Amino acid sequence: MTITDLPTTSFWRPGDDPGDRQFAALGPVVLERGGTLPDVTVAYETWGTLNAARDNAVLVEHALTGDSHVEGPPGAGHPTPGWWDGLIGPGRPLDTDRFFVVASNVLGGCQGTTGPSSDAPDGRAWGGRFPAVTIRDQVAVEALLADRLGIRVWAAVLGGSMGGMRAIEWATSHPQRVATCIVLASTAYATADQIAWCQPQLLAIRSDPAFHDGDYYEHGVVPSDGLGIARRIAHVTYRHEGELAERFGREAQAGEEPLDRGGRFAVESYLDHHAGKLGRRFDANSYVVLSEAMNSHDVGRGRGGVAAALAAFEGSLVVAGVDTDRLYPERLSDEIAALRPGTTLRHITSRFGHDGFLIEIEQVGAVIRDALGADRS
Ligand SMILES: CC(=O)SCCNC(=O)CCNC(=O)[C@H](O)C(C)(C)COP(=O)(O)OP(=O)(O)OC[C@H]1O[C@@H](n2cnc3c(N)ncnc32)[C@H](O)[C@@H]1OP(=O)(O)O
Numbered sequence: 001m002t003i004t005d006l007p008t009t010s011f012w013r014p015g016d017d018p019g020d021r022q023f024a025a026l027g028p029v030v031l032e033r034g035g036t037l038p039d040v041t042v043a044y045e046t047w048g049t050l051n052a053a054r055d056n057a058v059l060v061e062h063a064l065t066g067d068s069h070v071e072g073p074p075g076a077g078h079p080t081p082g083w084w085d086g087l088i089g090p091g092r093p094l095d096t097d098r099f100f101v102v103a104s105n106v107l108g109g110c111q112g113t114t115g116p117s118s119d120a121p122d123g124r125a126w127g128g129r130f131p132a133v134t135i136r137d138q139v140a141v142e143a144l145l146a147d148r149l150g151i152r153v154w155a156a157v158l159g160g161s162m163g164g165m166r167a168i169e170w171a172t173s174h175p176q177r178v179a180t181c182i183v184l185a186s187t188a189y190a191t192a193d194q195i196a197w198c199q200p201q202l203l204a205i206r207s208d209p210a211f212h213d214g215d216y217y218e219h220g221v222v223p224s225d226g227l228g229i230a231r232r233i234a235h236v237t238y239r240h241e242g243e244l245a246e247r248f249g250r251e252a253q254a255g256e257e258p259l260d261r262g263g264r265f266a267v268e269s270y271l272d273h274h275a276g277k278l279g280r281r282f283d284a285n286s287y288v289v290l291s292e293a294m295n296s297h298d299v300g301r302g303r304g305g306v307a308a309a310l311a312a313f314e315g316s317l318v319v320a321g322v323d324t325d326r327l328y329p330e331r332l333s334d335e336i337a338a339l340r341p342g343t344t345l346r347h348i349t350s351r352f353g354h355d356g357f358l359i360e361i362e363q364v365g366a367v368i369r370d371a372l373g374a375d376r377s
């Protein structure tokens with residue numbers, strides 16, 4: 001196995017250029033699994049204008065390694081371009097002539113919101129002491145942010161993958177506060193398969209000698225080998241077998257030694273590339289905390305099951321799976337639709353698998369446009 005030589009991770013830290021981020025200090029948050037985070041800060045970005053009635057706000061929820069930068073170029077404070085570039089703006093599916101769009105970095109993340117790399121009250125980074133958080137905790141924090149912004153009801157809450165988990169949790173735990181909920185390439189609960197794929201990823205991170213039980217910040221070396229292995233495993237699950245066969249086949253990586261002299265398969269080089277990219281922009285502790293939050297996800301847990309949990313939601317629910325998604329197969333979207341009468345079921349066609357929800361912008365845009373309907377103002 002080739003482990004690339006990864007440079008030090010450069011996730012966002014207070015004092016760095018905030019870019020387009022704003023910050024809300026939301027105070028203490030009591031967590032579902034016990035304990036309290038004494039001082040939660042949320043980083044968020046907005047597009048458009050909140051109207052006088054405060055009823056035109058849309059919340060966009062990012063996936064595992066996303067952040068608040070949904071739309072816009074890379075640059076000050078942002079290591080990547082917007083992860084859904086093309087969806088927000090005048091005349092676009094999230095039309096800023098109509099909507100006030102909000103996106104926040106999730107609780108436990110590493111792009112400005114309180115997470116393991118944030119300082120604990122003793123002035124040291126939380127590191128391995130950061131408490132377990134659940135998708136429900138993350139949504140509870142987003143509800144505090146909505147309160148702070150004066151948004152009582154979201155015109156829409158939408159997201160894909162882990163973002164879809166938070167979107168459907170919003171409809172479940174705050175049914176009166178969501179008019180339209182759009183859940184893309186996601187699920188009402190983490191499946192055995194998703195939890196299973198997660199396990200070797202977290203073992204890889206925790207087995208990295210640089211991990212130090214999560215207290216690595218002060219050592220000056222981050223567990224990027226472990227994080228890189230986790231990303232390689234995950235990335236394969238995000239793509240489709242047919243796509244990989246078509247793109248890479250059994251080819252050797254161009255410009256390298258032949259395979260029989262130590263060269264890499266092109267597909268290995270591709271995975272190494274994605275491992276290196278994530279290692280440069282993401283915190284391994286956040287990867288662990290957020291993965292475990294995803295494993296906690298089950299909107300029906302303690303609420304009498306999924307159907308009972310969703311029964312109080314009277315808004316519009318739209319679910320869309322990607323036809324080639326092997327990690328969040330379409331049957332999970334079908335299941336939500338079967339359990340919640342009145343759900344609109346859409347399909348996204350893609351050769352890319354799960355990542356289709358990030359790549360098939362036109363189809364995602366059409367789902368959003370249809371869900372949000374025409375401007376009736
Ligand atoms: C929802 C969120 O918030 S997640 C935040 C954004 N998501 C991510 O960053 C996740 C990681 N990335 C991805 O999952 C995908 O790249 C996506 C979904 C963003 C885009 O997918 P695609 O457009 O199909 O890109 P693809 O997976 O082919 O990757 C392209 C990269 O691989 C590189 N690449 C392609 N083939 C090879 C190869 N043989 N060897 C090395 N690198 C390769 C390309 O040069 C390109 O590099 P760059 O991204 O640094 O420019």
Ligand SMILES: N[C@@H](CCO)C(=O)O
Nearest residue numbers: 063064065066161162
């Ligand atoms: N590529 C996505 C996949 C998870 O849905 C991410 O990194 O967040």
